Amino acid sequence: MNKALLVAVLAGCTAVVSSQPRADYPAAPVPFTDVHLSDSFWAPRLERNRSVTIPHNLAQLTESKRVENFDRAAAAMASGREGQFCSVFPFDDSDVYKAIEAASYALAIKPDPALDARIDELIAKVAKSQEPDGYLYTARTIGGPPPQPWVGSQRWSYLYLSHELYNVGHLYEAAAAHFQATGKRSLLDIAIKSADLVAKEFGPGKRTNPPGHQEIEIGLVKLYRVTGNAAYLDLAKFFIDVRGRTDARIPFELDGKTQLLYGEYAQDDKPFVEQTEAVGHAVRAGYLYAGAADVAALRQDKAYMAALERIWADVVGKKLYITGGIGAAGAWEGYGPAYRLPNASAYAETCANIATFLWNSRMQRLALDAKYADVMERILYNGVLSGLSLSGDRFFYPNPLASFGQHERTPWFTCACCPPNVARVLTSVPGYFYAASQDSVYVNLFAEGRAAMSPRGTKLELRQKTEYPWQGDILIEVDPERPVAFRLHVRIPGWARNQPVPSDLYRYIEPPAGVPVLRVNGSEVKPPVEKGYAVIDRTWKSGDKVELSLPMPIRRVVAHDAVEADRGRVAIERGPLVYCAEGPDNDGRAANLVLPDGAALAAEKRPDLLGGVVVIKGVGEAVAEKGGRVGSAPKPVTLIPYYAWANRGKAEMAVWLARDPSRARPAREPGLAAKAKVAASPKAAYPQRVNDQYDPESSDDGTGYMHWYPQKGNLAWVEYAFDAPVTVSESSVYWFDDTGGGSVRVPASWRLLYKDGQEWKPVVLKEQPGVARDRWNTVTFAPLTTSALRLEIQAQKDWSVGVHEWSIR
Numbered sequence: 001m002n003k004a005l006l007v008a009v010l011a012g013c014t015a016v017v018s019s020q021p022r023a024d025y026p027a028a029p030v031p032f033t034d035v036h037l038s039d040s041f042w043a044p045r046l047e048r049n050r051s052v053t054i055p056h057n058l059a060q061l062t063e064s065k066r067v068e069n070f071d072r073a074a075a076a077m078a079s080g081r082e083g084q085f086c087s088v089f090p091f092d093d094s095d096v097y098k099a100i101e102a103a104s105y106a107l108a109i110k111p112d113p114a115l116d117a118r119i120d121e122l123i124a125k126v127a128k129s130q131e132p133d134g135y136l137y138t139a140r141t142i143g144g145p146p147p148q149p150w151v152g153s154q155r156w157s158y159l160y161l162s163h164e165l166y167n168v169g170h171l172y173e174a175a176a177a178h179f180q181a182t183g184k185r186s187l188l189d190i191a192i193k194s195a196d197l198v199a200k201e202f203g204p205g206k207r208t209n210p211p212g213h214q215e216i217e218i219g220l221v222k223l224y225r226v227t228g229n230a231a232y233l234d235l236a237k238f239f240i241d242v243r244g245r246t247d248a249r250i251p252f253e254l255d256g257k258t259q260l261l262y263g264e265y266a267q268d269d270k271p272f273v274e275q276t277e278a279v280g281h282a283v284r285a286g287y288l289y290a291g292a293a294d295v296a297a298l299r300q301d302k303a304y305m306a307a308l309e310r311i312w313a314d315v316v317g318k319k320l321y322i323t324g325g326i327g328a329a330g331a332w333e334g335y336g337p338a339y340r341l342p343n344a345s346a347y348a349e350t351c352a353n354i355a356t357f358l359w360n361s362r363m364q365r366l367a368l369d370a371k372y373a374d375v376m377e378r379i380l381y382n383g384v385l386s387g388l389s390l391s392g393d394r395f396f397y398p399n400p401l402a403s404f405g406q407h408e409r410t411p412w413f414t415c416a417c418c419p420p421n422v423a424r425v426l427t428s429v430p431g432y433f434y435a436a437s438q439d440s441v442y443v444n445l446f447a448e449g450r451a452a453m454s455p456r457g458t459k460l461e462l463r464q465k466t467e468y469p470w471q472g473d474i475l476i477e478v479d480p481e482r483p484v485a486f487r488l489h490v491r492i493p494g495w496a497r498n499q500p501v502p503s504d505l506y507r508y509i510e511p512p513a514g515v516p517v518l519r520v521n522g523s524e525v526k527p528p529v530e531k532g533y534a535v536i537d538r539t540w541k542s543g544d545k546v547e548l549s550l551p552m553p554i555r556r557v558v559a560h561d562a563v564e565a566d567r568g569r570v571a572i573e574r575g576p577l578v579y580c581a582e583g584p585d586n587d588g589r590a591a592n593l594v595l596p597d598g599a600a601l602a603a604e605k606r607p608d609l610l611g612g613v614v615v616i617k618g619v620g621e622a623v624a625e626k627g628g629r630v631g632s633a634p635k636p637v638t639l640i641p642y643y644a645w646a647n648r649g650k651a652e653m654a655v656w657l658a659r660d661p662s663r664a665r666p667a668r669e670p671g672l673a674a675k676a677k678v679a680a681s682p683k684a685a686y687p688q689r690v691n692d693q694y695d696p697e698s699s700d701d702g703t704g705y706m707h708w709y710p711q712k713g714n715l716a717w718v719e720y721a722f723d724a725p726v727t728v729s730e731s732s733v734y735w736f737d738d739t740g741g742g743s744v745r746v747p748a749s750w751r752l753l754y755k756d757g758q759e760w761k762p763v764v765l766k767e768q769p770g771v772a773r774d775r776w777n778t779v780t781f782a783p784l785t786t787s788a789l790r791l792e793i794q795a796q797k798d799w800s801v802g803v804h805e806w807s808i809r
């Protein structure tokens, strides 16, 4: 929208605009409305978002009855009769808000009257569902029994779990985006009415318990920026400050106990400014840190900044997947212990990756340090993009770094936070490219396109010409309306400076060949590099050209030795992209591939493959069992960008490849177990994985496993039945145990049974039946002929059990 319209609209707000120059980030993002990408990588993705992903999400929101909840809330108010919430979770409202936000960015990129009308219609429904005093939460306005027992029916009750403040946080973000994109106040007015009510109810001397799931903090700051109403900023700060503060909280009942805090899961174990590590649910954490960065900037709060620095160092130093994935532990969708980064069972929820991307973009503007943009770029090109299929209508919730063929994207989820989240972030990507202050412009990301900004009040267009991320040559044309002096900060990516991440968590085996070269108007320059940016300080005039040549060698990455899952393994990168081996390019296999350090690798352009990619090819080795012996043989290996995996059906995939044959998982010949029919009781998850012939590397490595979670302390069995009797004399079990990431532990005890006619009899074992972690537990016995064998397993009290693999001979 134009500036005059913005001023006019702002004048209509109940704004309390201070006359003091207000504190803020030292650099502001150049808004998505002022950045236009025309490249072959992002532009088609933005268009697919507009034409496929957003309509797909809107259709799913209707089909899953999330939209109908708003109608039912309106009907309940109009009739005075209670209705029934008709989707599954009380946070389903938020998915509608996120979809509106995504659509708003799309409308700013390209006018689309049909989409505009559709969004107006949705907003009208939201307006009708809002109670007269501003309360907005369909689960309670509809009345009737709550959708989940943990919601309660009183306003502002069960704040730990209700998500009512989380929902409106997404509403505020959507309202700011919709207003910015269209100039319409329809959603903004709803948001203001809601936020005014929340501000009336919450704060010092009022209700003091924060939301269990953060998000409202980010939303309130956006609303503050649009309206100038400082009460919203104060409230955002209040919600952060009361976390972990026992002296400021009202007791509540949970699990039959009176409690004050929500604990580590919700980053509510200690006051925010005393927190030192990233813990708990990773989406909550990411939104908290992003909101805290906003408050740190707007209040110049040094204690907030110090906490953010400490937590960031913990994440980037100990808990970040090479793909930018966040959160190793599926059990609480969150951070695990330091260096625990299993690959196949990596959670790395699309939303957690997005939240951490949003946080890092704020950190970049807070500290004006390119190391944050390095992390931002890594997450965006790898961990965020992998959340969406190339077709634009399939989604990943977790984003694992290895697969044994069990993973595929799906059109929607019962808990559907990720699909609209990935849509809103990808559609707003232009807004993350540049930041600017009075006398400085920061180029953080690279793609062909143009951007408008005004250093020292002079209108300026910056144009990038590049084939990034496939090539490293970037031409930046600087076009001010009249000559103007400012500092152009061009990010020299860490990956081009021998530093994959700003910590010792990952390193290149050898410094990559080549150094970045910078030219201004054709002449090579060596400007100072400050905090990862080459700083070119000069008076710029129309026609000035900056050329950045980033070498694009293929780089071999290894992880810190403390990361057990990656020991003896190598990952491959080129430019900002992390690569992986996937079955369709490698005769169906990935887990058994070896990439020795000396193997030559070459990049090859493949415009025909996966929407157009550069693949990496070389000759490695494959490890396989033949005639009962395991050996390796030379094997051509092809790697694709990680973001593009799982677009050709279910298949094996590996980001981390073995550096020598001892670290590869052999492709096994089908053994006796593979011929068995598997049954389990009580009902177990994935029983067919118990004989999938993959050797686990550890009890926690995430190779396909079966388990009885959430049943705990129970007696269970898994059975192998054969069409014709077999003779066996040995049984080996590899127990699943995800200590540090979940609730499954090795069993208390177990025994082996065999079928004798219709009767089950215990097998007389020569050894004690073992319950060791991280290795096979083998027992032998006198050969017996039987039609079926059973493992009878007693779980430990309060823990679940699971089996990675059960082999027999």
Ligand SMILES: [Zn+2]
Pocket: 349, 350, 351, 352, 397, 416, 417, 418, 419, 421
């Ligand atoms: Zn999600």
